[in-house]
Amino acid sequence: xxKIEHSFLSIxxxxxxxxxxxxxxxxxxxxxxxxxxIWYSWRHQMVAVAEAGFRAIAPDxxxxxxxxxxxxxxxxxxxxxxxxxxxxxxxxxxxxxxVVGKDFGAKxxxxxAVSHPDRIAGVITLGVxxxxxxxxxxxLPEGFYIFRWEKPGRAEADFxxxxxxxxxxxxxxxxxxxxxxxxxxxxxxxxxxxxxTPLPEWFADxxxxxxxxxxxxxGLRFPLQIPYRSFHKWVDKSDPKVQVPALLVLGxxxxxxxxxxxxxxxxxxxxxxxxxxxxxxxxxxGSHFVQEQFPDQVNQHMIKFLKSHI
Numbered sequence: 001x002x003k004i005e006h007s008f009l010s011i012x013x014x015x016x017x018x019x020x021x022x023x024x025x026x027x028x029x030x031x032x033x034x035x036x037x038i039w040y041s042w043r044h045q046m047v048a049v050a051e052a053g054f055r056a057i058a059p060d061x062x063x064x065x066x067x068x069x070x071x072x073x074x075x076x077x078x079x080x081x082x083x084x085x086x087x088x089x090x091x092x093x094x095x096x097x098x099v100v101g102k103d104f105g106a107k108x109x110x111x112x113a114v115s116h117p118d119r120i121a122g123v124i125t126l127g128v129x130x131x132x133x134x135x136x137x138x139x140l141p142e143g144f145y146i147f148r149w150e151k152p153g154r155a156e157a158d159f160x161x162x163x164x165x166x167x168x169x170x171x172x173x174x175x176x177x178x179x180x181x182x183x184x185x186x187x188x189x190x191x192x193x194x195x196x197t198p199l200p201e202w203f204a205d206x207x208x209x210x211x212x213x214x215x216x217x218x219g220l221r222f223p224l225q226i227p228y229r230s231f232h233k234w235v236d237k238s239d240p241k242v243q244v245p246a247l248l249v250l251g252x253x254x255x256x257x258x259x260x261x262x263x264x265x266x267x268x269x270x271x272x273x274x275x276x277x278x279x280x281x282x283x284x285x286g287s288h289f290v291q292e293q294f295p296d297q298v299n300q301h302m303i304k305f306l307k308s309h310i
Contacts, residue, residue: 001043003050006066011087012080016059017066018088021046024055026310027121028094030085031058034103035223036171038065038214040207041102044295045302052303054098059088061105063222065214073225077233081108081226082115089119098306100124102291104227113244114237122245122309124302126291127254129262129271130246133236136260143183145174149228158188159220165212167220169199172208176200176287178253202293242275247305249298251286279305 004021019039029049031042039058046056060067062084063076070076085108089097098121101109106128113120140147149155159167173193174181183189199208215223250257250266257263265271272278281301283290291298 001047004043004046008066009088009091011062011084011091014062014068014070016062016068016084016088018057018059019046020055020057022050022053022055024053026053026307028055028057028092028097029306030088030097030099031056032081032085032099032101032105032109033058033061033064034105035227036168036175036211036215037102038211038218040065040210040214041289041292042100045100045291045299048295048299049303049306052307054306057088057092057097059084060214060218061226063225064218066217069218069222073222074229076222076225076230078107078111078226078230078235082111084108085112086116086119095119096121098122098124098309100126100302101128102126103128103288106130110242111237113242113246114240117243120244122247122305123242124247124249124305126249126298127251127256127288129248129266130240130242130275131265132240132274134231134234135262139260140180141182143185143187145181145183145189146228146231148183148189149224150231152229155189155220155224155228158190162190164215164220165208166195168211168215169208172203172211172289173197173199175255176203176289176293178255178258178287180255180258200287200289200293203289207292240274242278244277245305245309246275246278247301248278248280249286249290249301250280250282251288251290251293252282252284253286254288254290256288
């Protein structure tokens, strides 16, 4: 961790924070986090790929962690993340890179691979496959966490009852389970885990402190905007094809597999009609945070893929 360096880049009018390590003899790997994560969630992978000969770069998305807040968060779109990624590669004079995406970070990873395949050497995603359109909302109840958090004011009131550290702690507990976080009537998402619930054994108090300090800096205004309050701005791509090599590492206890149609889409092979050169690795005990839960295994799969597509 002490070898990881930190810089700020002026990207599309904002100062965005990146963590970076490695000389990059074999190429560059860019890591895109999800929620409630920041660059720190890639700490294990960054060191491993750097030791394998790659340059590892993990930005905090705009509005997250140490990156600057956009002046009008409510105007943000998914395309902002795509533009930031491309501008970051340009700023660092990187003609082509591998991109690793987790959770909603998988979307800009794949979007840029589809629209600018000349800039992407390959894509690795954890838990989330390429999807040509948004998941169906029809069969999900009102207490589904995305429905709760996409309503302006609802999450603010829920989170506002606790300090930032407790909010991050609770989200990590809930999202590391195999069940989708769904609140009952009269209950909020933060009520689904109480203070007596232990953190996952692979998530140390020092890790929680690192996350909390960064969210104390950034707050939750933009993280609620993207992803949760921007799904209505999601633009489905017509006849999309991912023409670069891809790897999907899937924790079989990831709650995301219980989203409507997701597991069948992956296991039936339908996903390969959009991503022809796709390798899928299943990790039976893996959760939504598989890269922190089983870092050594994930690192091995990742490095094998990277080295086979140099």
